[in-house]
Amino acid sequence: MVFEQIATGGCQSYLIGCDDTCAAALIDPELSQIDHYIALASRDGVRIRYLIDTHTHADHFSATKELARQLNVPVIMHRASPAPFVDMRLADGEMVVLGKLRLQVLHTPGHTADSMCLQVGDRVFTGDTLLIGGTGRTDLPSGNPESLHDSLFNKLLKLDPALKVYPAHDYKGRSHSTLGDELASNPRLQKRERADFVEMMRTLNLTMPTHITEALRTNMSGGKTVAHLLAAATATVPFMSLGELKARVEAKEDDLIVLDVRERDAYEGGHVPGARLLPRGQLELRVNTELPDPTRRILTCCELGYISTLAAATLREMGFLHAVALDGGMKAWRESGYPLTTGRDP
C-alpha cells in the first residue's frame, strides 16, 4: 500500500494507493497543500482517483472541490453531507474500490451528522470521530453527543483493537495509535456510560475554531475562500517591488499610471507622488472614463497589497494587459520612508 500522512498545522490528510494498479485516494485534503498532494502522488507513482472528506470540516478549508476540478475525479462524502458538489454519496456498509484496496465505510455521526470512518487493511481513518487521546467535539453544527457515544462504543470500538487509528487531527505531532490503545488510555473513552459521556461532552466549553464561518461557508457550498480568491488573482498578475516603484517615481518616468485603489480619505492622507485615485469599489464603473487607453502600463496600489492585486486582476480581465500590482502596499511604503504626497491631487 502506498501511504502518506500530510500534516497542515493540526490537520491530517492522507494519500493511500494500491501498489498494483497505481490508483490512489486522498482523504481530507486541505486547500493550501494542493501542489504538495499532487507532487507526492506523482513521486509515489500513483494517480489520485478519488477525493474523500470524512465529514464537513468546520476548522479547515477542504481542497476536494478544487482538486476535483483540477484532476477531473469525483468527490466522495457520506450521504448526509450538505455539500452540493459531492459526486459519490456513501452509506454505512458500502465500500470504495481502489484498485485492490477496499475502503469500508462506517457511518459514525456525532462530531457531525455526516461523519464517517474508513477502514482499509490494517488501519482505520477515523476523521474527527476518534482522535489520539481525544474525540471530535460535538458542539458545532450537526454535532450530537448521544450519536457520538453510539458511533464510538457500538460501532468503531467494536472493530479489531489492533487496527491502527489515523485521525483527521493531531495537535501534538503524533502519527497514529491503535483502537486498543485508545480504549485503554483515551481519557474521553473512560466515560463509557452514555449519560456520563454525554454530560462530559456537553460541559467541555471549547473555544470556537478560527475561521469557522468561512470554513463552513466554503466547505458546505463549494464557494471560494478569501485566500483562494487572492491566490487566483495573484496567479494572473505581475508585480512590481516598492523599491522599483520608488526609483521610477524619483526618475519621474511617466510611462506608468499609478492607480491608488483605496478610498478618498486614505488617498488624501498620503499617496505615491503622481498616483491617481480610483477606489476599488468604483473600478469597473469608472474605468472607461478614467483609463481610456488599454495599452497603458498601470500599477495598482492599496494599503496592504491585497485589494490592489484583485484590482490588477480585474483590470487584466477587462483588457488592460499591462496592469501590474504593487508587491506590498502603502503601509510598507510609508514605513520605508518613501516619498508621499498629501491632498486631493496626484
Ligand SMILES: [Fe+2]
Ligand atoms: Fe472536524
